[in-house]
Amino acid sequence: MMAEKKNKPTEAELDILTILWEQGPSSVRIVNVKLNKMRSVGYTTTLKQLQIMHEKGLVSRVNDGRTHIYTAERGKEETQKQLLDRLLEAAFGGSASKLVMQVLGNHKSSRKELEEIKKLIQKLEEDHS
Amino acid sequence: MMAEKKNKPTEAELDILTILWEQGPSSVRIVNVKLNKMRSVGYTTTLKQLQIMHEKGLVSRVNDGRTHIYTAERGKEETQKQLLDRLLEAAFGGSASKLVMQVLGNHKSSRKELEEIKKLIQKLEEDHS
């Protein structure tokens, strides 16, 4: 594998990435409007944020006339994994099961979701053999 | 319930909290020595860090002669829950099961750990009835 950039998105950046994942490639304007549905933030703030994210390589952009269209460079799952790994190490001493028990114990999940998890565990146990 | 302080520990603070959880009430010296086993950091840095954490209410302290003995004010589980909740909302849209599937899929767990998780799910499903 390659030496990868360990660009961990900040909180604010994560909000923007989430919008790009949902919305697909978007202009600053669009991102800003969506962003303002969760918290109040000026247009130039969002612009600057996206510019910095572009420098960091978190997003790419193409020109559409004079406006830029931004696209999330890293997939949702990849980013989730990165953040989760960090928390796992920092707060749970690397024990995935401790983390899982915590989150399952504290948050309601539907029966269907629990079934899915059980199924996954089943498969993992088979691989274990 | 009361309006609580939402003092989320930073990365560095979390390292120190982890040490206090493991070690129990400790002096700056002890924390610093343990801390240096994971990364290089000066004594006064650790001191300052603990002083700030004290201001924030993350740790309490008592005097033992002229040295201060610091104690984690918030329990391990409580802090883990706080950090986990934050990530759950920020990166997983609040879906606990998505988070669980991610972490289980990406990190090896022993058969015993998987059993424990299954047992927990069993109990959750019973409560569901």
Next chain:
DNA sequence: TTGCTTCTACGACGTTTGTCGTATATATTT
């Protein structure tokens, strides 16, 4: 054409984070 709107670029600024250095008081050692 003259103005309003909508872009990007860029600089500035207050905060937070993490890091130390220095000053000063108190023990400990020689």
Next chain:
DNA sequence: AAATATATACGACAAACGTCGTAGAAGCAA
């Protein structure tokens, strides 16, 4: 007692974060 070691307190500082304001180009509307 003098020198050395160890504590706390406090100030400084660079880098990262998040926030905007302003400038200037490009497009649209009167």
